Amino acid sequence: MSPENQETKQETPKKDVPVQKDPNAEEEFAHFDDAAEAQKEQEARDEKAKQDLELPPDPDALLEVRHLKKYFTLQKTITGKVTRSLRAVDDVSFKLKAGETIGIVGESGCGKTTLGRTILKLHQPTDGQIFFEGEDIAKYKPSQMRPLRTKMQIIFQDPYSSLPPRSTVGGILSEPVRVHKIVERENVRDYVLKIMDQCGLRDYYYERYPHEFSGGQRQRICIARALSVNPKLVVCDEPVSALDVSIQAQIINLLKELQEKNGYTYLFISHDLSVVKHISDRIGVMYLGSMVEFGDKKSIFSNPLHPYTQALFSAVPNPNPDVKMNRIVLKGDIPSPANPPSGCRFHTRCPKAMEICSHITPVYKEYEPGHFAACHCYPQED
């Protein structure tokens, strides 16, 4: 059963649950075999994934990701056996309903882009299922993906490098419409002008070149290009990070307006929590390739459960000057996903870490309806 379907609910924990320090814990784990425990945990996860594999997809979800993994090979033997890999996305599961926005947050290198690109099959998944409109596309070949390409689009972070410099705006936007036969050939220009209008681009821009535009206008062109093929799912990978703050708001509002008008579904990737808070219905927090917390925006902002989420959220500026900021500064660098720490991957930086955290991986569980977290601060048993 996917984590979101779990029936068992625990008593709602509060974010300021005191850390239970066990004076005997160090002794208890003194002769603990971390490698054997990791092996046991992996087997249990594999078994769970195998059971979930048999479940039918959720008919209410446009996208359902189950136990998705993307490992990059770093080293292999001459016979092709992988000896070292980097776990960029490691066992991620969630569902995205049509018309909603899920925000994915986390520090640089936690696997946000890899997650988005793997869902779109721009990276071949290492393992797991990706149900899009009820079909598992994880093992689809490029030829099988071709008819789905118009339904799944991506908007990149950098509006400068993602537009071909030698084509006019009209040429850039017409090409996918023509290639995918979105409208009759003679209607392409009118169709493109309509999309441009929806994206706040004047009609005389049609004959202009990308270098003649500012970053905000270029990102509007990128949005128009993605939306010109009538997609259902749009992965927005840091679409406003390269823009000035005032322009960021315009682009976010444009994405929201277009969603309301056309019913798009967004997977919105960002490291900026204020932006994610503004646009998302639900939020997933990633750390070192894993989803450590997931829930609807309200419960995740009012009651962040995971210490990592609490630290991230403590850095969001509060517009009310009377509210005192209690910023949690995380110690240490992010470990390498090629060699993640044992137990809870966050234990090397967690302000609430206990002895158990470096030995046993916490279970990813539902603690409030639709609100999941993986942390030993909360009950682990069903």
Ligand SMILES: Nc1ncnc2c1ncn2[C@@H]1O[C@H](COP(=O)(O)OP(=O)(O)OP(=O)(O)O)[C@@H](O)[C@H]1O
């Ligand atoms: N093609 C690749 N080959 C090997 N490693 C890769 C590849 N692409 C990404 N990685 C590694 O995978 C991890 C996750 O990278 P990813 O770009 O998904 O992170 P991110 O959360 O999007 O970071 P940022 O916020 O900086 O964009 C990183 O350690 C990165 O170095």
Ligand code: SF4
């Ligand atoms: S399980 Fe991880 S996040 Fe939770 S207290 Fe331990 S180290 Fe921190």
Ligand SMILES: [Mg+2]
């Ligand atoms: Mg990225």
